[in-house]
Amino acid sequence: MIARYRVKIPSPLLSYTLGHDxxxxxxxxxxxxxxxPLRAIVAALDSSFPGIRFRMVDEQGRLRPHIAVFVGPKxxxxxxxxxxxxxxxxxxxxxxxx
Amino acid sequence: xxASTRTARPAVRRITLLVATRKGLWxxxxxxxxxxxxxxxxxxxxxxxxxxxxDPRDGKTWLAAxxxxxxxxxxxxxxxxxxTWTEASKPPAFHSGGGRSVDHVFxxxxxxxxxxxxxxxxxxxxxxxxxxxxxATWAGVAGFxxxxxxxxxxxxxxxxTPDGPKMHSILVxxxxxxxxxxxxxSGGVFESTDAGADWKPLNRGIRADFLPQPAPEFGHDPHCLxxxxxxxxxxxxxxxxGLYRIDRPSTEWVDVGVGMPKSVGAVGFPIVAHPRxxxxxxxxxxxxxxxxxxxxxxxxxxxxxxxxxxxxxRRQDKGLPASQAWWTVKRQAMTIDAREPAGLxxxxxxxxxxxxxxxxxxxxxxxxxxxxxxxxxxxx
Numbered sequence: 001m002i003a004r005y006r007v008k009i010p011s012p013l014l015s016y017t018l019g020h021d022x023x024x025x026x027x028x029x030x031x032x033x034x035x036x037p038l039r040a041i042v043a044a045l046d047s048s049f050p051g052i053r054f055r056m057v058d059e060q061g062r063l064r065p066h067i068a069v070f071v072g073p074k075x076x077x078x079x080x081x082x083x084x085x086x087x088x089x090x091x092x093x094x095x096x097x098x
Numbered sequence: 099x100x101a102s103t104r105t106a107r108p109a110v111r112r113i114t115l116l117v118a119t120r121k122g123l124w125x126x127x128x129x130x131x132x133x134x135x136x137x138x139x140x141x142x143x144x145x146x147x148x149x150x151x152x153d154p155r156d157g158k159t160w161l162a163a164x165x166x167x168x169x170x171x172x173x174x175x176x177x178x179x180x181x182t183w184t185e186a187s188k189p190p191a192f193h194s195g196g197g198r199s200v201d202h203v204f205x206x207x208x209x210x211x212x213x214x215x216x217x218x219x220x221x222x223x224x225x226x227x228x229x230x231x232x233x234a235t236w237a238g239v240a241g242f243x244x245x246x247x248x249x250x251x252x253x254x255x256x257x258x259t260p261d262g263p264k265m266h267s268i269l270v271x272x273x274x275x276x277x278x279x280x281x282x283x284s285g286g287v288f289e290s291t292d293a294g295a296d297w298k299p300l301n302r303g304i305r306a307d308f309l310p311q312p313a314p315e316f317g318h319d320p321h322c323l324x325x326x327x328x329x330x331x332x333x334x335x336x337x338x339x340g341l342y343r344i345d346r347p348s349t350e351w352v353d354v355g356v357g358m359p360k361s362v363g364a365v366g367f368p369i370v371a372h373p374r375x376x377x378x379x380x381x382x383x384x385x386x387x388x389x390x391x392x393x394x395x396x397x398x399x400x401x402x403x404x405x406x407x408x409x410x411x412r413r414q415d416k417g418l419p420a421s422q423a424w425w426t427v428k429r430q431a432m433t434i435d436a437r438e439p440a441g442l443x444x445x446x447x448x449x450x451x452x453x454x455x456x457x458x459x460x461x462x463x464x465x466x467x468x469x470x471x472x473x474x475x476x477x478x
Contacts, residue, residue, distance in 0.1 A: 005333045051185055055169035058199035059191035066168040093168035 002031040003085035005041055010093040016052040023048070025089075028030035038071065041089060042079065056091065068092040111478040113435050114179075115443055117451055118147035121469035123162060127179065132441055132455040134369040135464045141180065143269035149430055151206040152179075152477030153232075155214055160477070161233045162218065163203035171202045173219065175233040179477075188235040190219050190227035192243065193337065198223060205430070207268040210275035220265030224252045224282045226294065242280070242288075251299070251316050252320035257284045266429060267323035271330050279323060279333065286318035286333065301352035321367045322429040326376035334379050334408075336429070341381065343408050354408025358383070362395050362402070362413075368432035372457075373440055377407045379415075380434070380458055382427045382444060393424040401442070401458050417461035418452070424451075430473035445471025 005025045009017050016093050017023055025044045027036050039061070046053035056067045063069060063077050070076070070090040083089060105336025115126040117139075124139030145164045153159035160180050165171040166223065173186040192198045200221045209228075219227040219236060226239040232404035257263055264283055271277035276293040279300070283345035284300040299316040306318045335342040341355035341364045355364025365386025372378035380403050385391040394400070400415035425446045432444040442454045449468035454461045 012166055012167075051172070052189065054189060054191065055172065059194050060197060060199050061194065062199065065170070065446050072124060 001029040001085075003027045003036060005083065005086070006088045007041065008044060010091055011092065012093045013052055013055065016055070021044070022097040031060040035084040037079060038069065038076060038081045038083050038089070039079035041083055058076055067095045068094045105118050113441060114477045115153075115231065115406060115433075115451065115453075115464075116152060116180075116473075116475045117445055117468065117471060118150040118162070118430075118473040118475075119445075119449070119471050120146050123147055123150055123180075124465070124468060126185055126451060126474070127463055132437070132453070137465050140173070140178040141183070146202070147472060148202055148204045149206045149473045149475075151475050152206045153217075154478075155208060155211055157478070159232055161206050161217060163178060165202045171200050171221070173203055173206075173229075173233050173236070175435070177232070183449075184236055186229075186236060188237075190225065190236040190238075192238060194227060197367065198225070200225060201262050203227075204264040204270055205266040207270065210270050212275055218268045218270070218278075220268050220280065222262040222264035223258070224248075224263055224265040224285060226265060226268070226280060229256055229461075239294040241290065241292075242297055244299060248364070248386040248431065249365040251285045251288070251453040252282060252455070253284060253317065257317075259283050267320065269323060269325055269333070269448075272325075273330060279437075281323040283321065283338075284317060284319045286316040287320050287323060288316075300349060301351070302349050303353070304335070304337055304342060305353075307339050322369045324369055324371045324379075326379070327371045329376035332376050334369045334371055336366050336381055338365070338386075340364040341369070341408065352408070354404070357404075357408065357410045358402065359413075362400075363387070366427070367392075367429040368427055369446070370432050370434045370442065373434060373436045375405070378403065378405050378457075379408065380404075380432070381411075384426060384434055391424075392426050397422050397424050399423050399425045401444075401454075401461075403458050414454075414457060414458040415461075417454075428472055430475075431471050431475050435476040436478070441476070443474050443476065445474045448469065 044096045113128045114319040117124040121132040122140035122143040126135045148160040148163045160176045162174040174183045176183045205220035207218045215232045217229040217408040227236045229236045241306045255261040265326040267281035269279040278290045281287045282296045289300045290297045292357045301318050304318050322336045324334045331346040343354045344351045358364045363382045385395045400413045402411040427444050435441040439457045447470045453464045
């Protein structure tokens with residue numbers, strides 16, 4: 001089985017996705033009861049769009065302070081968070097001052 | 099044929115100023131007389147650029163240290179004088195698992211002439227990185243980043259400037275690629291004679307009024323460090339606690355701020371050295387009294403120049419506003435070109451760029467209404 005995710009891209013990262021504000025990421029689904037972690041989706045995103053990961057995740061695997069990610073309706077900050085197949089992932093450039 | 103008796107003079111070249119701002123990159127290009135300047139930009143609109151530097155070794159490579167309000171730090175590189183840019187495929191980053199992450203790349207320095215393509219980068223928090231390939235890929239200099247004393251030297255996140263502790267003023271001895279200096283706010287000045295494999299503090303004689311010890315070995319706050327143009331055995335330092343000069347191999351800095359007027363003081367961020375005269379340097383004093391306004395003392399901006407190794411300083415303010423100009427000039431935001439006479443340039447946090455083509459005797463505004471200027475570098 002292939003797990004498929006629709007990922008929404010915020011404007012600060014559009015230079016990496018050739019202007020596409022929504023991209024599809026696919027991952028091999030390990031088993032029906034095992035949802036891949038968010039970090040696997042971000043890694044797949046970086047394979048397709050090199051460099052995008054480091055702008056949103058630091059070298060210690062932490063989401064950068066002004067980047068937010070929603071898995072479905074839920075805000076997550078831990079890249080270990082499971083993402084069930086067919087869940088929409090929304091990357092948001094949150095408020096960062098003037 | 100008789101040998102020429104003419105004194106060698108620098109070639110007359112047009113100057114391009116690389117003006118890095120908090121919201122993008124602008125360039126100012128001069129005519130041959132440096133009397134007319136053309137502003138171009140922005141490039142990277144919205145990016146917070148801490149430093150954009152041209153490579154004097156090839157005359158065409160420019161590197162830009164960038165981040166945005168949302169996104170992490172990176173380095174962009176151009177090999178055609180800024181016409182096109184590509185992002186580093188491996189930007190400066192600490193090793194994973196070490197706990198530290200680069201907040202922003204603060205300083206860029208081209209490597210030694212014998213090492214084409216080599217560059218150094220200093221980051222916030224304090225880290226030293228090297229690129230062997232013109233800025234495409236970067237690796238940490240383990241001799242500093244993993245040094246057993248590194249944490250003691252650098253302190254914590256609170257031991258730095260308001261926007262984070264940082265490494266800056268990376269200097270490469272033009273006679274020896276292995277001989278390096280770095281400065282950290284805070285941490286102090288450090289020297290390596292083995293290409294960065296090991297480091298030693300070089301802070302004797304520097305005051306650190308904010309520390310309890312009278313003469314600490316490290317923990318100082320150098321704001322800017324420069325080689326005296328034609329003499330790499332002499333270094334100038336603008337420090338949080340005054341102005342200093344050192345003549346190597348001495349390890350003792352000399353206080354050269356005592357010649358500054360008491361009403362102005364010896365606090366500021368940048369210091370600039372003459373490209374040929376080791377006795378000449380310029381500073382841009384700012385108010386370091388009370389709560390540290392960091393603005394031109396009394397609202398009357400001026401550059402101060404020494405022609406005698408720092409013993410005396412002379413005010414240069416012709417053309418600058420006579421009152422109500424509360425400027426801040428950051429440590430990378432003042433520079434000099436190699437022409438004869440040398441041209442001096444600085445940018446303010448209020449978005450103006452000023453220039454002098456007669457070594458500071460007179461000044462004129464070259465650009466205004468830009469975002470906060472963070473760095474000004476001259477390219478030919």
